Amino acid sequence: MPIIQRLGWQIKDRFTGQEHRIGEAFVDGEFRSLVDMLEVAQDEAMIKGALRQFTHSCGYERFAYLEKEGAQIRTFSSYPKPWEGLYLSADYSSIDPVVTEAKRKRDVFFWTAEDWPGRGSSPLRKFRDEAIDHGIRCGMTIPVEGGYGVSMLLTFASSKGDGGVPAAFDSRRAVQLVMMVHYRLKMIAAKVAINPKQVLSPREMLCLTWAMKGKNTLETAAVTGINSRTVQHYLDKARAKLGAESVPQLVGIAKDRGLLSSN
DNA sequence: TCACTCGAGGTGACACGGTA
DNA sequence: TACCGTGTCACCTCGAGTGA
Numbered sequence: 001m002p003i004i005q006r007l008g009w010q011i012k013d014r015f016t017g018q019e020h021r022i023g024e025a026f027v028d029g030e031f032r033s034l035v036d037m038l039e040v041a042q043d044e045a046m047i048k049g050a051l052r053q054f055t056h057s058c059g060y061e062r063f064a065y066l067e068k069e070g071a072q073i074r075t076f077s078s079y080p081k082p083w084e085g086l087y088l089s090a091d092y093s094s095i096d097p098v099v100t101e102a103k104r105k106r107d108v109f110f111w112t113a114e115d116w117p118g119r120g121s122s123p124l125r126k127f128r129d130e131a132i133d134h135g136i137r138c139g140m141t142i143p144v145e146g147g148y149g150v151s152m153l154l155t156f157a158s159s160k161g162d163g164g165v166p167a168a169f170d171s172r173r174a175v176q177l178v179m180m181v182h183y184r185l186k187m188i189a190a191k192v193a194i195n196p197k198q199v200l201s202p203r204e205m206l207c208l209t210w211a212m213k214g215k216n217t218l219e220t221a222a223v224t225g226i227n228s229r230t231v232q233h234y235l236d237k238a239r240a241k242l243g244a245e246s247v248p249q250l251v252g253i254a255k256d257r258g259l260l261s262s263n
Numbered sequence: 264t265c266a267c268t269c270g271a272g273g274t275g276a277c278a279c280g281g282t283a
Numbered sequence: 284t285a286c287c288g289t290g291t292c293a294c295c296t297c298g299a300g301t302g303a
Contacts, residue, residue, distance in 0.1 A: 049271095203272065216288070230273050236290070237271090247289080 030057045031173060033206075038180045040205035044076070047184055052078050060139065060156035065181055068093060068151045076185060079157075083134035095124055102143035102153050108174045112138035135159035142174040146182060154178045207234040212251045 037050035055063045055078065064077035073093050075084055086092070093099050097116050101109060113136065116128040131137070139157035146152055154177065210220040210231075217231045239250045 229275070232289070233273075234271095239290090 030054055031177075034177070035180065036206055036209070038184050040209050041184055044185065046205075047181065048076070048078065051181070055156055058156060060158050061135065062157045064153075064155045064157065065178075065185075066093070066099070066153045066155070067146075067182070068099070068153075076181075079136065080134050083130070083136070086130065092127055095127055097124070098139075098141050098155060099153065102141055102151070106143055106145065108140065108142050108171050110138070110140050114138070142178050144175050144178040144182075152178050152182055154181060204234045204238040207231050208238050208250065208254055211235060211247050212254070 031054075034050055034054040037053075038047060041047045041050060051063050051065075055061070062078045064075060064079050066077075067074040073088060075088065077084060079087075087096075098111055101111060113128050113132050117124050136157045137159050139155050141153055141155040144152045144154075154174075207220055210223060215223065217235070220231045235247055235250065238254075239247070
């Protein structure tokens with residue numbers, strides 16, 4: 001039985017009775033920033049960095065994206081490598097209660113390992129103990145059904161099992177987020193490798209994208225929530241990497257190289 | 264395990280050119 | 284002449300990677 005019950009737009013801790021409002025608890029700006037950073041991500045490291053930052057800002061410790069197509073599993077996570085390896089080699093997705101629940105619910109849900117069978121020596125008990133050992137005790141999972149029978153799960157997990165539900169967000173945004181991660185990973189997998197010295201960091205891409213949209217440093221600073229001097233710093237670094245002498249030239253070069261989409 | 268290196272992220276101070 | 288936008292330089296912190 002889950003500890004957390006959904007009550008319309010609220011969730012309620014069954015033990016403490018404390019209610020948490022879905023959506024309101026979530027920092028709006030963080031979500032927008034994540035979407036922006038995913039939009040400009042050029043490689044898996046940038047996606048991972050953006051998700052990691054978002055995960056922490058929501059009060060969780062780790063994230064895991066899992067894609068299941070028939071028997072084929074693909075993972076993309078900040079979970080400990082040993083756990084990721086064990087999960088795949090032991091085919092834990094077939095018994096993982098989160099995966100099972102995701103198939104049934106098709107909606108954002110909260111879970112805790114404390115609710116999984118804690119007695120006996122069943123494979124599920126072993127799975128539970130190992131998950132907890134690796135710092136995966138409770139979390140929130142967003143299940144989304146993709147095309148051609150592909151199932152996607154995005155989980156935000158925490159090692160803290162002593163109550164206190166971290167921030168959550170509404171279903172619409174949750175699905176949007178999973179789809180963005182899914183398609184961004186697909187696009188990057190299909191991309192041709194480019195000179196690593198010319199790869200811009202997530203922040204550099206963020207500032208460059210706003211510059212392309214006509215924002216000056218102050219306006220970019222306002223929308224990104226960082227200091228204008230910092231915006232300038234990232235644009236400087238981007239100029240140095242792409243060999244541009246000014247921001248307009250930088251935008252032009254970035255567009256020519258397909259680093260920026262014009263939407 | 265620990266020290267070291269490196270890159271990313273963030274900021275301050277200052278200079279310079281254009282403009283009202 | 285003051286203000287604003289932009290560019291340059293320098294510094295700090297933090298986390299990840301690496302080698303002893």
